[in-house]
Structure formats: C-alpha cells, structure tokens
Amino acid sequence: MILSLDPHSEVPIYQQIRDRVVEAVAAGELVAGSPLPSTRQLATDLGINFHTVNKSYDLLRSEGLLVLNRRSGALVQRDPGTGPPAAGFTEQWRTRLRTLLAEAVAQGVDGPAALDACAATLASFALPAPLAPPAQSAQPAQSAPAQGETR
Amino acid sequence: MILSLDPHSEVPIYQQIRDRVVEAVAAGELVAGSPLPSTRQLATDLGINFHTVNKSYDLLRSEGLLVLNRRSGALVQRDPGTGPPAAGFTEQWRTRLRTLLAEAVAQGVDGPAALDACAATLASFALPAPLAPPAQSAQPAQSAPAQGETR
Amino acid sequence: MILSLDPHSEVPIYQQIRDRVVEAVAAGELVAGSPLPSTRQLATDLGINFHTVNKSYDLLRSEGLLVLNRRSGALVQRDPGTGPPAAGFTEQWRTRLRTLLAEAVAQGVDGPAALDACAATLASFALPAPLAPPAQSAQPAQSAPAQGETR
Amino acid sequence: MILSLDPHSEVPIYQQIRDRVVEAVAAGELVAGSPLPSTRQLATDLGINFHTVNKSYDLLRSEGLLVLNRRSGALVQRDPGTGPPAAGFTEQWRTRLRTLLAEAVAQGVDGPAALDACAATLASFALPAPLAPPAQSAQPAQSAPAQGETR
DNA sequence: GTGGTCTAGACCACC
DNA sequence: GTGGTCTAGACCACA
Structure with missing residues (x-):
C-alpha cells in the first residue's frame, strides 16, 4: 500500500x-x-x-x-x-458526476473526449488482479496521482 | 434561471x-x-x-x-x-474524475453501469434545448479561441 | 516581507x-x-x-x-x-503594456528613455538577490517555453 | 479617428x-x-x-x-x-511599469522576451507620419485594440 | 493556530 | 440601478 x-x-x-x-x-x-x-x-x-x-x-x-x-x-x-450501492448513494453520486462532467464540457472538452476519459478510467479499474493470476493487464494505473476528490 | x-x-x-x-x-x-x-x-x-x-x-x-x-x-x-480546455485543466480534472468513478466502483456500481451514467449525463448536455424545438443535433463542438484560467 | x-x-x-x-x-x-x-x-x-x-x-x-x-x-x-505564461495571458498583457508605454510617450518621454526604463526594471528582476552575496549573474534565463512573437 | x-x-x-x-x-x-x-x-x-x-x-x-x-x-x-514629462509623472509611471513587468516575469515570461515586447511596442509608436509627408511608414498601426489600461 | 464561509452594513465608481 | 471595496463579527474545518 x-x-x-x-x-x-x-x-x-x-x-x-x-x-x-x-x-x-x-x-x-x-x-x-x-x-x-x-x-x-x-x-x-x-x-x-x-x-x-x-x-x-x-x-x-x-x-x-x-x-x-x-x-x-x-x-x-x-x-x-x-x-448493490447503498440506498441514496447513486442519486448523490450522479449529482456530483453531473457537476464534474459539466465542468469539463463548459471548459471546452467535447462530449466524446469526456466520455473517452471516463471509459479509460473505468477500464483501468476493470482488470486489476492484485497478485493472484498472472494478470494480463493492458493499461493498469494512471500516472500522476494528486489532490483528488470532486468536493 | x-x-x-x-x-x-x-x-x-x-x-x-x-x-x-x-x-x-x-x-x-x-x-x-x-x-x-x-x-x-x-x-x-x-x-x-x-x-x-x-x-x-x-x-x-x-x-x-x-x-x-x-x-x-x-x-x-x-x-x-x-x-480549448485551459492548460492544466485536463490533468486535475482527470484526477477528480478518477476519484469519483472509483467511489462508485468501490460502492458496487459495475463498470458498464458507471459508463452508462457518464454517457447519459453527457448526452443530456449535448442537446441545446433552451426551449426551442427538440433539435436532433448530435454535438455542438465549435472551434474558437478563448482565455481560460487554471485556477 | x-x-x-x-x-x-x-x-x-x-x-x-x-x-x-x-x-x-x-x-x-x-x-x-x-x-x-x-x-x-x-x-x-x-x-x-x-x-x-x-x-x-x-x-x-x-x-x-x-x-x-x-x-x-x-x-x-x-x-x-x-x-509557460498561461494561454491568453500574453495578449492581454501586451495590450496593457501598449497602453502604459503610450502614456509615457504621450507625456513626452522619448522612446529610448522608455525602453531604458523597461530594461532597468527587468534587470532588477534578473538578479536573484534574496540576501545572499552580490552574485554577478547577468540573467537567469530558465527553461521557459517559447511565446516570442513580435506581432 | x-x-x-x-x-x-x-x-x-x-x-x-x-x-x-x-x-x-x-x-x-x-x-x-x-x-x-x-x-x-x-x-x-x-x-x-x-x-x-x-x-x-x-x-x-x-x-x-x-x-x-x-x-x-x-x-x-x-x-x-x-x-518633459510633468513633475511626478515619471515616478508613478515607473511604479506601474514595474508592476506590469513583474506580472509578466512572475507568470513565466522571461526577461529578454518581455524586453522585446517593450521594444516592439515602442517601435510601433516611433514612425507614425499622420498624413503630412508621403510617409514611408513600415508598420504604423497595431490592430486588435481592446480592454487596455494597467489599472 | 490556520484558512474558509457566511452574514451584515457602509460607501464608492460607473452608467 | 449595477458591481466593487472595505469593515466587522461569528462560526466551522483542519491539523
């Protein structure tokens, strides 16, 4: 860790x-x-x-x-x-997602580009394989970790 | 408003x-x-x-x-x-996106469902929809310069 | 300070x-x-x-x-x-510079004198001079990506 | 005009x-x-x-x-x-110049580039020839006027 | 202790 | 009328 x-x-x-x-x-x-x-x-x-x-x-x-x-x-x-996600989680999460995506769109990121970013990030979560099987992970971890949180 | x-x-x-x-x-x-x-x-x-x-x-x-x-x-x-998204904006935005998506995945939302949520939200932005007719425009995507701010 | x-x-x-x-x-x-x-x-x-x-x-x-x-x-x-100077910064800065220099010229400062003032001021920035020894460094000239352009 | x-x-x-x-x-x-x-x-x-x-x-x-x-x-x-510039003008002008140049330097414009900008602007003032002699002016008027003033 | 938020009331500059 | 500035006091979140 x-x-x-x-x-x-x-x-x-x-x-x-x-x-x-x-x-x-x-x-x-x-x-x-x-x-x-x-x-x-x-x-x-x-x-x-x-x-x-x-x-x-x-x-x-x-x-x-x-x-x-x-x-x-x-x-x-x-x-x-x-x-299942806990009751109520999804709604408030969607609200935050909406705000975050809106921010990108308003700043000039176009829709497809934003969706690509989402897909790429989700893909990086999809195939982790901590240390069990050999793990054929294609592109595991994004670089640059810093100051996260959507607020 | x-x-x-x-x-x-x-x-x-x-x-x-x-x-x-x-x-x-x-x-x-x-x-x-x-x-x-x-x-x-x-x-x-x-x-x-x-x-x-x-x-x-x-x-x-x-x-x-x-x-x-x-x-x-x-x-x-x-x-x-x-x-254009102002220099530096995209990186910190992606970091925040990663955290937000991680939150959903960790809470049990599966990848495709999360991606659907992103797509749906972005689609809701794609329509101009002030209050004119439905208008089937797929995506606006102007060119144009700007003068952002990285904050 | x-x-x-x-x-x-x-x-x-x-x-x-x-x-x-x-x-x-x-x-x-x-x-x-x-x-x-x-x-x-x-x-x-x-x-x-x-x-x-x-x-x-x-x-x-x-x-x-x-x-x-x-x-x-x-x-x-x-x-x-x-x-890098953030996108858009240089243009609006040049506009302000033009107005400020015009003011001096219009008030009777001649061109070379005004340019001297600019050079002297910039030179005063060039020296690191926190309070270490005099240090005869002429000009620091870090990396700094392009942005030249005389317009 | x-x-x-x-x-x-x-x-x-x-x-x-x-x-x-x-x-x-x-x-x-x-x-x-x-x-x-x-x-x-x-x-x-x-x-x-x-x-x-x-x-x-x-x-x-x-x-x-x-x-x-x-x-x-x-x-x-x-x-x-x-x-001559009116008494007191030069001092307060220099103060404003210093602030303006500092802004550029602090934002990453390097010294020589800033000085070039000053020289270019002053040069554009140097050879005007309003409408008296035939005027061999090389580059008389800047374009793009907008939002001036150093504040 | 720090910065951040919110409220509140006053006065000014601009148009 | 608008936004902008400055003052003031209260409370909160973070470390």
Whole structure:
C-alpha cells in the first residue's frame, strides 16, 4: 500500500487518504479482508498526526468500505462490483458526476473526449488482479496521482 | 434561471451556485451573452447575503465563464464545447474524475453501469434545448479561441 | 516581507498587496515554497481587515502564484521565469503594456528613455538577490517555453 | 479617428476612450492641434452617454493632453516626445511599469522576451507620419485594440 | 493556530 | 440601478 500525499494540496489530508483507499479498492488492489496499516503506523509513515488517519478510517468505515476493531485493526470490507450501492448513494453520486462532467464540457472538452476519459478510467479499474493470476493487464494505473476528490 | 440550493449541504452555498451555473452552461441553457441576475437580486431571491452570490460570480469569472461589469451586469462568456480546455485543466480534472468513478466502483456500481451514467449525463448536455424545438443535433463542438484560467 | 501600502491610493488595498507580492516573486525575493504571513497576521500588521488580505491571497491563488491551505498557510507556488505564461495571458498583457508605454510617450518621454526604463526594471528582476552575496549573474534565463512573437 | 470600445470589458468606458486617445497621441495619429469630435458627437457615434465622453475628455485634460473650450471643442495639446514629462509623472509611471513587468516575469515570461515586447511596442509608436509627408511608414498601426489600461 | 464561509452594513465608481 | 471595496463579527474545518 504505497500512499503518497500532497501536503500542499487544498484537499484535506484525511480526504486524500480516503481517496487513495477508495481508488485502491476500485482498482482491486485492496479486496475484502485486506488489512490496512494501523492508524499510528500509517500516521508515522506519512509524518502526520494519527488523529488525521483516524478521521480517514472513520470516514471509510461510514462509507462501508472498512471495518475497524481493536483486535484485527482495519480491514477492507467491500470488493469492487460487489453488492448493490447503498440506498441514496447513486442519486448523490450522479449529482456530483453531473457537476464534474459539466465542468469539463463548459471548459471546452467535447462530449466524446469526456466520455473517452471516463471509459479509460473505468477500464483501468476493470482488470486489476492484485497478485493472484498472472494478470494480463493492458493499461493498469494512471500516472500522476494528486489532490483528488470532486468536493 | 431557476436555481435551487440545499442550505444544509456540506458544499458551500457559493459553490452550489457556481455548480448550477456551470451545469447550465454545459447544458446550453446559458450561452455566451446570457445575462445572469444581479448579485443583489439573486441574493434576495435565494434568501442569502449578496456577498455570497458575489463570491460565486467572482469564482465563475476566474474560471472564464462569466464577465462582470457595472454596466451590463453578469454575462455568460463561454459556450459549451467552445475553445480549448485551459492548460492544466485536463490533468486535475482527470484526477477528480478518477476519484469519483472509483467511489462508485468501490460502492458496487459495475463498470458498464458507471459508463452508462457518464454517457447519459453527457448526452443530456449535448442537446441545446433552451426551449426551442427538440433539435436532433448530435454535438455542438465549435472551434474558437478563448482565455481560460487554471485556477 | 516588508510591505508598504498607500491607503490614499486609487488602487484597492487588496490589489496593492497583490502587486507587491507579484513584484517580490518577479524579483526572486519570494521563491516557490516561501511562506507568506497568515492572513490575520498580515492584516493586523497592516492595520486592515483580514478579509482584505484574504481577497489578496485569493487573487494570487487564482493567478497561480500562491497555494493556500489550513495546514501550511500561504506558500508561494511559482518561481520567476518558470513555466509557460498561461494561454491568453500574453495578449492581454501586451495590450496593457501598449497602453502604459503610450502614456509615457504621450507625456513626452522619448522612446529610448522608455525602453531604458523597461530594461532597468527587468534587470532588477534578473538578479536573484534574496540576501545572499552580490552574485554577478547577468540573467537567469530558465527553461521557459517559447511565446516570442513580435506581432 | 476610429475608436472601438468593448462594452463588456471590465475597463470603464471612459477609461477605454482615454486609453485609445493616449495611444493615438503616442503613435502620432493625433498631433498638437488635432481636433477631437465633440462630446455629444462622439457619444452618439459610440452609442453611449455623453457624460461618459465628458469624463474621458476631462481626464485627458487633467493629464495635459487635451485643451477644451466652447469655441474650438477639444484639441490635442501635446505631441509625442515633446517637452518633459510633468513633475511626478515619471515616478508613478515607473511604479506601474514595474508592476506590469513583474506580472509578466512572475507568470513565466522571461526577461529578454518581455524586453522585446517593450521594444516592439515602442517601435510601433516611433514612425507614425499622420498624413503630412508621403510617409514611408513600415508598420504604423497595431490592430486588435481592446480592454487596455494597467489599472 | 490556520484558512474558509457566511452574514451584515457602509460607501464608492460607473452608467 | 449595477458591481466593487472595505469593515466587522461569528462560526466551522483542519491539523
């Protein structure tokens, strides 16, 4: 679990951590049962306050992606494509998607180009194969990770 | 220009206003030259302080979507699909897109469904649809220069 | 970071602050990573309202010169001569330059004298000069992509 | 005297008029004694309020570029390169020049390129020849006038 | 402690 | 009438 933060980003650190975990789950790099580092461990690794990591994990738990307990630490709970999205999630997600796409269109990205970007990103999630089969992944990870979140 | 806000939302009011305007521009409901209500007018209509509207308009101006002056009030400056996405815009937009799509995938939306959502949203922008006849135009895609802003 | 304002000037206070910062960046007194005083700190130092400083910093951020966040405060983002002048910047800058030079010529400054003034000012930016030794560097000339054009 | 305004510019109309006149004087298109249209005439030509033109002329008069009287209307008073700049002009002009150049440098324009721009602009003022001698002017008038002023 | 948001009221510049 | 500037005070989110 490599996790790089941008300390100068406008995106809160706890949000950046959360975003990276979500992306790792979507990409299949983290699957149900995968352990995450302890809050204190990750905090020292990243050179940040452990309360911040705590907040990230708590957020992920509230989104149903993590289970936390004293014994086993933090474990990923969901796999990509598993189960139905929680009630109400889809609507608010679509709203945010609409805003994000509108932004691109308004700035001059044309429709097909925007759709291509969506397809490419989704494709990068589709065939992850963490470390089980040989994995014939065509174009796995986008480069340039930074300051995510749609706000 | 109907514009509804959620006063309880996490997202700041000025941001919500900005988002609605961006969507309206993307959807072609607002085109270059379209006037927006005056800051004070919109503020009273929405029951908020005029400084908040001011901030929205200022943000939109910095994104190159609005021109403001004391004579003609606030006017939309860009058309959807017009001009090049300003340098640097595309990268940070893709990062945000990746995070947003990851969120859906992680929550159990499968790839094709997510892509459908993107396509549907983009299609809803493709139609000009101010209130003229249906018009089957596939995609606008002007050429034209511009003068964006990376923010 | 000494910063003197003229409260009786026509130019808004927030604009004066912004101008001083821009000049300091151009002169190399502020480089990427340099911290600026906190908004409230600078406000009390200058005897003005913190919202006014806020607006200055916000403007500088929108110009890509500053990054702001709750952790590290305000940090300079660009170095002089670094990166490309954003699309559209050069044209509107040239227009303003033309007006300013015309003003001098119309007031009786002759061409060579005006050009000398430009050269002298630019030379004063060329020296890094934070407060290290004199350093006889003639001109820095970073990478800087094209954009020449005499029109 | 063609004089095009941008009604959507952020620059006040009276300022735009003033800027165009200053540039015409610098370029030698207007010389001492040249008449300007009457305020009412110019106002109707431009489709604006005559008070606005009045303000422009008044500003130009206060800058010593125009003389106004009831009989002869508005007459240009100065030639480019004529006489010394009024006391105090040079200092405040240099301040504005410094700010303008700093802006370019901070945005990534390198020193030589900026100086070239200055030289080119000044050269365009140098050889005007309004309509007296045959005029061998190589490149008299810039095109694209718009939204001037250094603020 | 930092920056960010929202409210509020005053005054100014422009047209 | 419009937008713009400045002041002021309150509260929140982040670290």
